[in-house]
Amino acid sequence: MSGDHIHAEPTNFFRKHVFSVDHKVIAKQFLWFGLVWLGIGGIMAMLIRWQLANPGDPVPVIGSFLFPRTGGVIDPATYNTLFTMHGTIMIFLGLTPLIIGCVGNWAIPLMIGARDMIFPLLNCLSFWTVFAGGCVGFYSLFVPLGATEAGWTGYPTLSTTVNGLGSGETLWAIAVFLIGASSIMGGINYMTTVIRLRAPGMTWGRLPLTVWGLFLTSALNVLFIPVIGSAMLLLIMDRVFGTTFFVPASIMQGGGGGDPILYQHLFWIFGHPEVYILILPAWGIIGDLLSFFARKPAFGYRAQVGAMTAVTVLSAVVYGHHMFTTGLSAMLGESFMLLTMIISVPAEILFFSWLHTIWRGNIRFTVPMLWSVGVIFVFGLGGLTGIYCATIGTDIFLHDTYFIVGHFHLTMAASALFAAFGAIVFFFPKMFGRMMSPLLGKLHFWLTIIPLVSVFCMMFVMGYAGMPRRYYDHTSMEFLASLQHMNKAATHMAFLLGSAQLIFVFNFIKSRWFGKPASTNPWEVGTLDWQTETPLPHYNFKDIPTVVTGPHEFSHPALPEGRDWISMTEELPSA
Amino acid sequence: MKLHTKMMQRLTSLWTSGITRASLGLAILCGMAPEALAGGKRWGPVPFASDFGYRFEDLFWLITWLCVGSFSIVVIMILIPSVRDRYKPGRKAHFDHGASLKDKRLATVISAATFLVLDAWVLVIAMTDLREAWWNIPESEEAGVYEVEVLAQQWAWNFRHKGADGKFGTADDILQMNELTVPNGRSVSFQGTSKDVIHSLFIPAMRFKKDFNPGDINSVWFKPITAGNYTILCAELCGYAHYQMFGELHVLESDTFDNWAADASELGVAAYDSEDTEARWAWDWKE
Amino acid sequence: MTSAAISLPKEGIKSRVNTTLGMVFFIGSWSMSFGTLFLAFAVLRQRSGVWPPVGIALPSLPMATLATAVLIASSVAFHRALQGIDAKDSNAVRADGLGLPWIIGLVTGVAFALLQGWLWMDLMAAGRNPSSGLYESLFYGLTWVHALHVGIGLLSLLWATIGLAAGRYGSHRFSTINNIVIFWHFVDVVWIVLYLAFFIF
Numbered sequence A: 001m002s003g004d005h006i007h008a009e010p011t012n013f014f015r016k017h018v019f020s021v022d023h024k025v026i027a028k029q030f031l032w033f034g035l036v037w038l039g040i041g042g043i044m045a046m047l048i049r050w051q052l053a054n055p056g057d058p059v060p061v062i063g064s065f066l067f068p069r070t071g072g073v074i075d076p077a078t079y080n081t082l083f084t085m086h087g088t089i090m091i092f093l094g095l096t097p098l099i100i101g102c103v104g105n106w107a108i109p110l111m112i113g114a115r116d117m118i119f120p121l122l123n124c125l126s127f128w129t130v131f132a133g134g135c136v137g138f139y140s141l142f143v144p145l146g147a148t149e150a151g152w153t154g155y156p157t158l159s160t161t162v163n164g165l166g167s168g169e170t171l172w173a174i175a176v177f178l179i180g181a182s183s184i185m186g187g188i189n190y191m192t193t194v195i196r197l198r199a200p201g202m203t204w205g206r207l208p209l210t211v212w213g214l215f216l217t218s219a220l221n222v223l224f225i226p227v228i229g230s231a232m233l234l235l236i237m238d239r240v241f242g243t244t245f246f247v248p249a250s251i252m253q254g255g256g257g258g259d260p261i262l263y264q265h266l267f268w269i270f271g272h273p274e275v276y277i278l279i280l281p282a283w284g285i286i287g288d289l290l291s292f293f294a295r296k297p298a299f300g301y302r303a304q305v306g307a308m309t310a311v312t313v314l315s316a317v318v319y320g321h322h323m324f325t326t327g328l329s330a331m332l333g334e335s336f337m338l339l340t341m342i343i344s345v346p347a348e349i350l351f352f353s354w355l356h357t358i359w360r361g362n363i364r365f366t367v368p369m370l371w372s373v374g375v376i377f378v379f380g381l382g383g384l385t386g387i388y389c390a391t392i393g394t395d396i397f398l399h400d401t402y403f404i405v406g407h408f409h410l411t412m413a414a415s416a417l418f419a420a421f422g423a424i425v426f427f428f429p430k431m432f433g434r435m436m437s438p439l440l441g442k443l444h445f446w447l448t449i450i451p452l453v454s455v456f457c458m459m460f461v462m463g464y465a466g467m468p469r470r471y472y473d474h475t476s477m478e479f480l481a482s483l484q485h486m487n488k489a490a491t492h493m494a495f496l497l498g499s500a501q502l503i504f505v506f507n508f509i510k511s512r513w514f515g516k517p518a519s520t521n522p523w524e525v526g527t528l529d530w531q532t533e534t535p536l537p538h539y540n541f542k543d544i545p546t547v548v549t550g551p552h553e554f555s556h557p558a559l560p561e562g563r564d565w566i567s568m569t570e571e572l573p574s575a
Numbered sequence B: 001m002k003l004h005t006k007m008m009q010r011l012t013s014l015w016t017s018g019i020t021r022a023s024l025g026l027a028i029l030c031g032m033a034p035e036a037l038a039g040g041k042r043w044g045p046v047p048f049a050s051d052f053g054y055r056f057e058d059l060f061w062l063i064t065w066l067c068v069g070s071f072s073i074v075v076i077m078i079l080i081p082s083v084r085d086r087y088k089p090g091r092k093a094h095f096d097h098g099a100s101l102k103d104k105r106l107a108t109v110i111s112a113a114t115f116l117v118l119d120a121w122v123l124v125i126a127m128t129d130l131r132e133a134w135w136n137i138p139e140s141e142e143a144g145v146y147e148v149e150v151l152a153q154q155w156a157w158n159f160r161h162k163g164a165d166g167k168f169g170t171a172d173d174i175l176q177m178n179e180l181t182v183p184n185g186r187s188v189s190f191q192g193t194s195k196d197v198i199h200s201l202f203i204p205a206m207r208f209k210k211d212f213n214p215g216d217i218n219s220v221w222f223k224p225i226t227a228g229n230y231t232i233l234c235a236e237l238c239g240y241a242h243y244q245m246f247g248e249l250h251v252l253e254s255d256t257f258d259n260w261a262a263d264a265s266e267l268g269v270a271a272y273d274s275e276d277t278e279a280r281w282a283w284d285w286k287e
Numbered sequence C: 001m002t003s004a005a006i007s008l009p010k011e012g013i014k015s016r017v018n019t020t021l022g023m024v025f026f027i028g029s030w031s032m033s034f035g036t037l038f039l040a041f042a043v044l045r046q047r048s049g050v051w052p053p054v055g056i057a058l059p060s061l062p063m064a065t066l067a068t069a070v071l072i073a074s075s076v077a078f079h080r081a082l083q084g085i086d087a088k089d090s091n092a093v094r095a096d097g098l099g100l101p102w103i104i105g106l107v108t109g110v111a112f113a114l115l116q117g118w119l120w121m122d123l124m125a126a127g128r129n130p131s132s133g134l135y136e137s138l139f140y141g142l143t144w145v146h147a148l149h150v151g152i153g154l155l156s157l158l159w160a161t162i163g164l165a166a167g168r169y170g171s172h173r174f175s176t177i178n179n180i181v182i183f184w185h186f187v188d189v190v191w192i193v194l195y196l197a198f199f200i201f
């Protein structure tokens, strides 16, 4: 039935570009939304770095505009707000919209051969909910008595008492709640779509890895975002209605009896799956891209899917490794350590597969390929440093130092972000009908990866030397002042990193309107999204394609001379 | 337009020459050079001064070498194909799904080996360390255990010693703020909680940290092996002056310490104010 | 909306499965969210020595039991009503009116909401408010979140009622009302757990 849940092409501007239910438009909305927030979070990162290198100096140029009250100086409260909102924004409003919202909306229907998401209206609602969450979060920066200052983890009792009369922290919690609600809607939509709307012949074993990653991420979203949702509700009640879920009796006059550690459990039951929510699509994306550009089948496709699934399952049972110093019992601590270490096995299988995918390939180092290979490199660094964190003996020292900051930036801010960049460049020609400049793309890649690795590897040294994170100023005591030179060096690199992003912004905007027109299948790959015309018709596929071949049959021996790829809708010639 | 294309071409050729890329990378790394060359800087942690400090160092470097090893393999396996298998028109990539029995066996063996060798190695040592050191909190009855109660608050550390009578919560208790004096060579055992928000007692030179949560008492211990002064930090975000919540640990040789303690206890009695309920926090030592 | 005089075909199995599957994921997700609240309940309750606290006014057990019975009745009634609707073709639903089970379901649903309100008022009148202590935190906090879902459920049911009366829903568009009723069952189950947690164990 070709009329499967089709909505008519909208004619008025609002239905077409604003409250659109078309997954392609929503993907672009998520893209712009995510990029703008990435920019805001990036500017915050630059302010953080400025303060760390030059504590108490007024921020040049933009300082007096941003912090007029202090003449451009970042005060400690503002600094706390900055890193809290930087973390929250980057994770929930930067990366999530890009790698799940944009890539998911774009890739899922097109790659599985569907005309749209299964619940288009829910999809639209999902975007506008995250948009509302973004607005609340942004607004919270300007309320009287200040914005949130309790870290992106928002631990009580700091988060229940910090600017107790103000609404900053409460609005932060509301924003997280709304953003979470959006992710759940997206998750339900993606899962149902993948299960129900695959084109004929698109078996689970033929799903592109990107779709697999997004599918597993959606499962985690659906299961674990509700946990943070509830935790936020309890936090809001504590702040607004005087309940005492997280406030112990010892610090309340009468009443009380709550437990601040309970919040940490709830937060990390969500928080740990959240980090895999960000990395799973990245793994999927690079699993595909490495194969596409090495012109070789994805090595160990089933093993990769199995490894990703194993991580998805394991992610639910390792969360305690964030709480090794909170007084967790010895038995729990050791179990969490063991379970966490087990994750290195599926991770190892993924590395094994990726490295064998490019081995003896015919590698085209296009920009998406550079980002993908970059992910192997930076995720190697980020993942391996996870082992130090997982080992209690070392984490007792390294916890809450810059070592942890280095670890999670290399996994999230490098690996997941690189995969997002790769995916954007990869899907760009189909999205906008134009190519992004490869020259600028390569420049952007090199000028990102080199300073990025230096900044965050520098943080390992700082952390090992004992520098705690979330410190406004490391020069006020001798012990840390002797490490300040590393802060300075990291800041120089970070500024270079930040400026390099302008290349991307320029490339993106220029190519969007003036780029070289793209052909239908510029990367010469076989997945369904590239077999459609450019620009895409409203319903993606005139006729739903029938899939007969896997997604990665590159360089098949039976292929004719001069051609190393085959569409998923074409039968492989018999050899 | 023409000029633009020309410049682009120039740039491309410049960029594609490996030398440019290498020197660019070098230049960026040199961005750090001025800082690196300046003297009087520290690049690592202060030497450990607790008896289990070596355990942290050993474990840290064990993991480091294992990681350097694994990561080198990863980098080599990126570099070889990146150079050798670059795109050449007309050449076909090796067609292989990696689904053969041989590949499956290889993957299984490698992952089993990484787990059984690398992870298990680290795990076994870590478990031993935990049981013998960090979690092996000395009991009060053990000879020579020195006990300290800690009350963290925004933004200060309050330490309480038993004083001359050997009991907490009495007039002769020694109270210290942002300063802690302990005897060298004896196990120092802490019990701590917080008045307001979560704080974390972090003594880098002793290689441990522990959160002190409101409404709950946590224990931690260490045994100093070198007399001297060390920094105490707060490692859990606790608000505005989190970064200034630091103190100093004085480890004194035992005879100096005994003199200090006797004097301090007397001073404590003198300064004792039965009206000051704020200062009378203390609890019965928990076993 | 336009009311078709002709008999529309029943909603196809494919569409029913699609929407129900989405609903199943939604319920799974929401179970996690209430599961979190119950986890918090279990942990906090286990931490406090005496439970329930003695010497203070507690919510009324008979009234809560009545509320539970009323809510279960409501769920059962809606279940019946759906069976009836699915058996008919759509015009018949309109012609026959909404049917008794549906009306009973609605009335009992609203009755539950009123009883819940009464429980709060009663407790407030006894001077126990959300900031009085841990028990109150838990009782008000958890029932508030539940009540929010009761509210949303009732509004959706109202929407479904209007739609049914107008012939918009029926066996030709079954998934929507089916999902609303599934949601209502879920609200019911959560209440039963709340009831057991606060009043029985």
Ligand code: HEA
Pocket: A153, A275, A276, A278, A279, A321, A322, A340, A341, A343, A344, A347, A348, A351, A379, A380, A382, A383, A384, A386, A387, A389, A390, A391, A395, A398, A399, A400, A404, A407, A408, A411, A412, A416, B070, B071, B074, B114, B115, B118, B119
């Ligand atoms: C995308 C995000 C992401 C990813 C993928 C990971 C991956 C991992 N993380 Fe990380 N982590 C974070 C994001 C992420 N983390 C964040 C945000 C925080 C801090 C939050 C905060 O406090 O603010 C954090 C904090 C954190 C902690 C708490 C530290 C602390 O606060 O004290 C721990 C502890 O165990 C940990 C462990 C791990 C492990 C073991 C992995 C593993 O999945 C890594 C697996 C990968 C490898 C192991 C490398 C590849 C394997 C090989 C090359 C084979 C050979 C290797 C071996 C056999 C060892 N992480």
Ligand code: HEA
Pocket: A035, A036, A038, A039, A041, A042, A043, A045, A046, A048, A049, A083, A084, A086, A087, A088, A090, A091, A095, A150, A151, A152, A153, A405, A409, A412, A413, A414, A417, A455, A469, A470, A471, A472, A494, A497, A498, A501, A504, A505, A508
């Ligand atoms: C995905 C998540 C993510 C990302 C991408 C980043 C990116 C960066 N982060 Fe951040 N960071 C976190 C997540 C992230 N961070 C979290 C969770 C915390 C913990 C917070 C807490 O403790 O509570 C943290 C904390 C944190 C700290 C510690 C603060 C402290 O503890 O005191 C520091 C310090 O250097 C830092 C630095 C940086 C830098 C230099 C970057 C650079 O990589 C930034 C480079 C800039 C960009 C990547 C911007 C790119 C912009 C565009 C491409 C714009 C496009 C725009 C348009 C088209 C309009 N971060």
Ligand code: CUA
Pocket: B153, B154, B155, B198, B199, B200, B234, B235, B236, B237, B238, B239, B242, B243, B245
């Ligand atoms: Cu106390 Cu940070």
Ligand SMILES: [Cu+2]
Pocket: A271, A272, A275, A318, A319, A321, A322
């Ligand atoms: Cu984790």
